[in-house]
Every structure is written in C-alpha cells, then in structure tokens.
Amino acid sequence: MRVGLVIVSHSDKLAEGLCELAGQMAPDVALIAAGGTDDGGIGTSLEKIQAGIARADGGAGVVLLADLGSAVMTAEMALEFLEEDQREKIRLADAPLVEGAVAAAVAAQTGQDLAAVVRDAEAAAASMAGAAAESGAAPADAAPELDDIDQDDTGVLEASWELINPMGLHARPAAVVAQAMADLDADITINGVDGKSVMMLMTLGLKAGDTLTVSAHGPDAERAVEMLGLEVRNGFGEI
Structure with missing residues (x-):
C-alpha cells in the first residue's frame, strides 16, 4: 500500500495537469484531482474533496495539497467531516x-x-529556497576527472560522470535518482545537494554535457555510486 494524494485547486485543469505531471514520477501512487466547483467553474468543492479522499485512500493514508487560501479552508472543512479514526490517516x-x-x-x-x-x-519550499546556495558548494566544473572513483580517509566515496541524455537531470531522471537512493543506508550528495531529494536535484539544472558528481558515505555508499553510475551511463533510459 502507498500513501495517496489529493490535489485541491481552484482550477480543475490545474489539478488534473499536476496529477499528470506527478504521475510521471509516481506511476503507482493514487493521484486524485479535486479542482474547480461542482459545475466546472473556478472555485473549490467540498464534495469533490471528500470523494477524492475516498478514492485516494488505499489503506496507507492520504495527503491533501491545496493551492490558495479558500482551497485550504475547504480542505480543512473536509477533514472536520471525517470520522475520528479516519482523521488519523x-x-x-x-x-x-x-x-x-x-x-x-x-x-x-x-x-x-x-x-x-x-x-x-x-x-519542498525550504529546499527550493536554499538550493542556489547549497548547489554552489560543488559546482560541476570543479568535479574530479570523469569516471574516477576515489575514497578519502574518512571512507567517503566520490565519482563523477558526464550527463549524456539530451535533457540532462530534468524532473523524471531526478525522480529516478531520488527513488533509487531513498532506501540506501548512506549519506548521499550530488553536486552538493541531498541526493535523496527530488526537489533539490531538480534545482541543480544540470544539462547534457554537465558533470554530475556524487559523494557517498555509509554502509551502502558503494552501492549508491554503482547504481548512479549505471543510470548516468544508460542516459536514464532516454537514449
């Protein structure tokens, strides 16, 4: 079972589009759009949100995300109508x-x-705000020689590769990397940012021809470097 998401927006098209976007990176997650009013206008609908919660809940719980103030208020109202045992999920x-x-x-x-x-x-908001400063900690042009894997005295593994897929580290590859790194028992940074955070990876803006540098420390550090190297060399399945 996976946690489901309900996207609450004043616009049905916006909610549907965001579900489509997120679905590219999370194909197994229930992403339910609850946008617009019941008659298709701009606004929010308590009934749509309630129905969205019911559809998204596969047993692991549901997270609601809303765009503007009144959408937040309507979402909060939907939570108030839930049974006590449902509110915990x-x-x-x-x-x-x-x-x-x-x-x-x-x-x-x-x-x-x-x-x-x-x-x-x-x-996500904090990640976006701090990304510019953090990414400057390890600029691509300061990376070591491509495909040169080093281990320092503290056991940190480091390696670099040139991105060969045409679009670079855009949203889908960033999600692939974050998902691959998520369960590994290691501290992983990629060009100075958290290698397990899709938002941080997306803010790097790495393009084809840029250098991706990974540093990993921990029991699964070697596996992290090997997995990332394989993905980069395969162009994240895009070539």
Missing part, C-alpha cells in the same frame, strides 16, 4: 502546491509512510 500538508505535490508523490512512490510523505511535501 488524512493530512493536509502546508506546502507549495506544485513542488509539494511532486515531492510528496516521489516519497509515496518509494513507499514512505504518511508522516514522511507530509514531511517531504512541507520541506
């Missing part, structure tokens, strides 16, 4: 709609529990 994330939904979807895809999915959604 349904959470409204305090997160930006697009970034939060993508981060939550990736977390749910990797099998994270309800609390972890909410945490990742709510961390």
Whole structure:
C-alpha cells in the first residue's frame, strides 16, 4: 500500500495537469484531482474533496495539497467531516502546491509512510529556497576527472560522470535518482545537494554535457555510486 494524494485547486485543469505531471514520477501512487466547483467553474468543492479522499485512500493514508487560501479552508472543512479514526490517516500538508505535490508523490512512490510523505511535501519550499546556495558548494566544473572513483580517509566515496541524455537531470531522471537512493543506508550528495531529494536535484539544472558528481558515505555508499553510475551511463533510459 502507498500513501495517496489529493490535489485541491481552484482550477480543475490545474489539478488534473499536476496529477499528470506527478504521475510521471509516481506511476503507482493514487493521484486524485479535486479542482474547480461542482459545475466546472473556478472555485473549490467540498464534495469533490471528500470523494477524492475516498478514492485516494488505499489503506496507507492520504495527503491533501491545496493551492490558495479558500482551497485550504475547504480542505480543512473536509477533514472536520471525517470520522475520528479516519482523521488519523488524512493530512493536509502546508506546502507549495506544485513542488509539494511532486515531492510528496516521489516519497509515496518509494513507499514512505504518511508522516514522511507530509514531511517531504512541507520541506519542498525550504529546499527550493536554499538550493542556489547549497548547489554552489560543488559546482560541476570543479568535479574530479570523469569516471574516477576515489575514497578519502574518512571512507567517503566520490565519482563523477558526464550527463549524456539530451535533457540532462530534468524532473523524471531526478525522480529516478531520488527513488533509487531513498532506501540506501548512506549519506548521499550530488553536486552538493541531498541526493535523496527530488526537489533539490531538480534545482541543480544540470544539462547534457554537465558533470554530475556524487559523494557517498555509509554502509551502502558503494552501492549508491554503482547504481548512479549505471543510470548516468544508460542516459536514464532516454537514449
């Protein structure tokens, strides 16, 4: 079972589009759009949200994400109408709609529990705000020679590869990397940012020809480097 998501927006098209986007990175997650009014107008619908919760709940819980103030209020109202035992499994994330939904979807895809999915959604805003400063810690042009794997005195493994897929580290490959790294027992950074965070990886803006550098430390460090190297050399399945 995976945590499901309900996207609450004033626009039905926006909610549907965001579900489509997040679904590219989380094909096994229930992503339910609850956008617009009951008659198809701009606004929110309590009934749509309630129906969305019912559809998204596969047993592991549901996270709601909303776009604007009144959508948040309607979502909160939907939570109030739930039975007491249901409320423990349904959470409204305090997160930006697009970034939060993508981060939550990736977390749910990797099998994270309800609390972890909410945490990742709510961390999206902070990740975006701090990404520029953090990514500067290991710029691509300062990376070691391509395919040269080193281990320092503290046991940190480091390796670099040139991105060969045409679109570079865009949303789908970033999700692939984050999902692959999520369950590994290792501290992993990629060009200076958290290798397990899809949002941080997306903010790097790495293009074809840029260098991706990974540093890993922990029991699964070697496996992390091997898995990432395989994905990069295969062009993330895009070539």
